[in-house]
Amino acid sequence: MHTTIRDVAKRLHLSITTVSRALDNYDDVADSTRKLVVVTAKEMGYVPNRAARQLRRQRTDTIGYILPTDSAGTGFADPFFSEFIAGLSDEASAYHFDLLVSAAPPDSKIEKELYKRWVQGGKVDGFVINRVRLNDWRLRFLARQHIPHASYERSLSKLDFVGIEIDSFNGMLELIEHLVERGYKRIAYVSGAPNLKIDHDRLRGYQTGLKSAGIESDPALIVHGDMTSEGGYHAAELLFALSVPPTAIVCINDVTAIGAMHAAHERGIVVGRDIAITGFDGIEDAAHATPPLTTLDQPIYSIARQLANMTLNLALRKTLENKQIKIQPRLLIRSSTDEKRCSEPGKAKA
């Protein structure tokens, strides 16, 4: 179909061996030959066939990432993932790696088969994983198969961990402290999925934060979301329907918080005055929400780049400088918690 190495060799009356070596910068090729080959190859538009190279080299120079979509498929609209994928792509490109992407609902049969097929079929050299679950079969599977991978968040298992951890726990402590300082006491939490590592950490941070402030935790104030705006909206509605509603709502992530703000707004509750609402992520839209959203910011793009970097370096059998990176979220205080606090409409239940 396209120009092959054979075409280039023929044109120059050289062997394909020499052409291949010239292009790969082996040092046992005459300089004059190399130059000739390089120029001619470029001129002829020669690009090594990917499949042939993969087959011969027994590696793919490709990393895989599987999006944690809903089973519904639609409504998968968290800008977190746009940024994350952009980061993965850019880092992969910088190393002449490719990024293979697919989508599957977390913990589904589809997910399992995808990972297995990609591993067995030799589609990728390694994986980047996020939205890690507390007990995540992916991590066990990849470790057992000795497939390079870097994950955002470690699971609870004792496995060797390569990846990045964000200190959600201390971030939440700081956030709760901020809220308490502003006078908020009846603070609710909207979760993502209970088996997510980040949810686990953030909930613990929330609870410990309350305890440190001497606030008794009220189970009615912990409600389930699903990390979407829609979920945040419904969760907030439940909270507002309580006999003693919260005066602050801490959300697992920004899009959840945006949904919660919507629910507040619909009831005429003014965010930042009547109620405080907070997020986690630092997506661009959070800065532009009405009012701008107080959040724990994490550098999504950069995290993605680092994860891709770890994975591809593992795939290249290089030793990593840092196998485990810890990052601190940065508390961005904005108007959604910034105005002078309202009076607490009631006391926390016993």
Next chain:
Amino acid sequence: MHTTIRDVAKRLHLSITTVSRALDNYDDVADSTRKLVVVTAKEMGYVPNRAARQLRRQRTDTIGYILPTDSAGTGFADPFFSEFIAGLSDEASAYHFDLLVSAAPPDSKIEKELYKRWVQGGKVDGFVINRVRLNDWRLRFLARQHIPHASYERSLSKLDFVGIEIDSFNGMLELIEHLVERGYKRIAYVSGAPNLKIDHDRLRGYQTGLKSAGIESDPALIVHGDMTSEGGYHAAELLFALSVPPTAIVCINDVTAIGAMHAAHERGIVVGRDIAITGFDGIEDAAHATPPLTTLDQPIYSIARQLANMTLNLALRKTLENKQIKIQPRLLIRSSTDEKRCSEPGKAKA
């Protein structure tokens, strides 16, 4: 490394030919043999090596998509792309295709090299393209090379077009009509990039809509954004600084509108009362904005699935039922334009 077809054949004392054919459902294999092969292959965890198959079949069963990122890389946070990629992945998976993703700034050298490398290196069988430019080299290039592709939006060129078009023009007419009906007359437009097909259509729709309503268009009311919230924010600031600011702002997309709402809010201008703001896309966060955003909704996920479907069917040399699909955006009227209109603070300039 992994189980190969040879391993399976050896175990069953069959030739690799027979194993291959049994697994591929050729009809000249004894039923009993086929069953045996299928069961054994599954048991042994055999998955055909992707590179070998690609090399032999001379096709990749992979479609490519290149994200139009900023050169900066960071801040690429439009949920449009999360949904779009989810759609591409899901459709590709359904046909046992893979999705290769990379990122490059529009019209950059990097973009050019990526497309060329992917084509020459036989990395993908076809492409899905969006954010089409008026005069888009990608479309010319892929047509010339006879590479299957489907694009979201056609360019201005006369090339055969396979893909989806959205009727931005009539959508905007309808939107402007809605605004005029509500009494808004001084209507501004925040653009994306002037060379984008969608921007071209939407701007024309805006202008024609004004004309139909007998409103003279004021060049000062047309300002540049960049399809991000940040861009929308700054564009709106410019508009608010005009001696006679607009009473309505029509934005190229939803995230731009969210940024514009922020700018309004910051100046104490109440959106939906003091000013109308509209978007385009129908992303989830638009429904949850404060106030919820009036927008022209398009089914992003489904569009992506259809584009992927077109591309992979072209790659499979099947004839498409519809080479060109036109869709109508759906006007979703929400509170950002819904409240009773304010008095116009001034007359349009001559």
Next chain:
DNA sequence: CTGAAAGCGCTTACAG
């Protein structure tokens, strides 16, 4: 410094 040859793991005419 250069080339002939093997082989990566498949698929697919072709022969029987």
Next chain:
DNA sequence: CTGAAAGCGCTTACAG
């Protein structure tokens, strides 16, 4: 119904 063989386009020990 089954198998032996060629060949997809590379890379890389090995020989000279």
